[in-house]
Amino acid sequence: MPASAISVKGLSKTYNSAFGKQEVHALRPLDLTVNEGEIFGLLGPNGAGKTTLVKLLLGIVHPTEGSGELFGISIRSPEARKAVGFLPENHRFPEFLTGRETLDLYARMSGTTDMDRANKSEELLERVRLTGSAHRRVKTYSKGMMQRLGIAQALMSNPKLVFLDEPTDGVDPVGRREIRDLLLELKAEGVTLFLNSHLLSEIERVCTRVAILKEGRLVREGTVEELTTQDRIWRLRSTPIPDQSLGDHAHLVSDAQSNGLSEYRLHAADRTALNASLDHLRLAGVEIESVEPLRQSLEELFIDVVEDAST
Amino acid sequence: MIGVLLLTIRELRAKKIILGLFGVATLVWVVLALALRLDVIEGSLAGARLFGEEMSGDSDLTDELGEPALGNSLLETFVFGAEMFAAGAAYWVGILLALFATGGLIASMLQQGQVDLLLTKPLSRSKILAGRLLGVSVVMLALLTYLLGAVWLVMSIKTGIWNPRFLLAISVVFVMFMVLYSLISLTSVWTGSTPLSLILTFGLLFASLILAIKPLHEQITQPGRSIVVGLYNILPKFVDVGAHIVPQLVVGETVESWFPFVSSLAFGVVAYALAFRLFQRKDF
Known part of the structure; x- marks a missing residue:
């Protein structure tokens, strides 16, 4: 039985309005397991709870109830994020940094050593085709370049699990195919990928398993084959x-x-x-x-x- | 945490106002070094010229007994006066400019898209906020040390009078900056708004000006008096520290009361504790 990269039991999030009169159930109690080495796709309409689930798993918001683990470590502990890379939707890198400095600084925060940072940043800049622009400040980057830099940032600490929120957002078709190939390469390297995307064709092509959320509830879950077979x-x-x-x-x-x-x-x-x-x-x-x-x-x-x- | 610290220092370096403050500090000591001409004969000040103009030799710095403060030479009086002016400028003007320069740092860190990147690193939230505050502290301490340290060196080398107590002003000015920054931190973590945090902090400074008027405490009737006295005791005493403790420290007088400084420090500690607690619990 494969080990689980993500394991969630009864995890839920409820927001209260300013005076506690109204409750918004962003995520109803959810049980979910993502095995190591999978490419897991999370689908759902706007407001379904996809981003809330990712934020809960990464410690950006606190759960109302339930528990979750990343590689067996509670999501409440910063240690759980040691083996994790994350590309948020609409990420903002400080505009005064160059592409190379951005990779270096954020990898330093992940505890990556000086030597590893230097080697890895060159490798990843090459991989996302930003070597020629690495010395430029990120405020001069196009949206597609920012997205590719974001992906490189997520991979800097050699993560075993990568969360990607809309990874192909703003990327042209050629770049999209390159990102798709990159995801498949990562899967071949044994990296677990958690993908949150509106591009269903992308999900269908790369994901091994998919879950669909609707109004904070898990409504379908299974392999792409299982779900699409009538x-x-x-x-x-x-x-x-x-x-x-x-x-x-x-x-x-x-x-x-x-x-x-x-x-x-x-x-x-x-x-x-x-x-x-x-x-x-x-x-x-x-x-x-x-x-x-x-x-x-x-x-x-x-x-x-x-x-x-x-x- | 080092990563957050470095990011903060880089962000401050990218802000023109910080470079401007370092530029002003450089200008101050360079102009002082070039413009100040002292005629010192056997350790006494025979004459002083600033920008070539003869300066008055009378001293009005005296202690409680009417004796000249810290030594009786005019030269010492002149040095203490100049250093007191420099420390006062750093306190009254420097802190305000520094608050403007650094006021947006916490709120900018909490912007969507940036805070997510930080919170998903294997760092506790306390370390993230501490790294940010440490970055601000390092830059402000460097700026103050550069400005006041250089003024001290110029004055000491030019006059031969080394007044190390002047350097204590660096720590007092720095601590008071950090006390005021605690309110910026708390408001920024709470609301994510730079303008609001600056308005509240400058409002606090204004309140400190009003509350420092001691006759007000006597003249006002109850229950207003209890409120005014209560607020005076709770809030930072920016005016009292700047008007009494800093000059007394610089000229080597005994500080009459440390209460304004200690109570301001206590306010800062409580505000930082609340900011950390709020940051710990907040959903982004």
């Missing part, structure tokens, strides 16, 4: 099925193409029922090219879940 529906590509064999369990999606194949949706309660349907089709002379579980995109799932939860 229950009891399969995509069938075959030679055309005679009308009398279609029945209720199959319907045509697209007519025969130049290769003579059509696409159908097959409805079956389980694998046994699916195989019975396929046998029935074969008996009717249908040649089967492929059968695969039907998946919806993460974006479709997200909209379904959010709309379901709101109704």
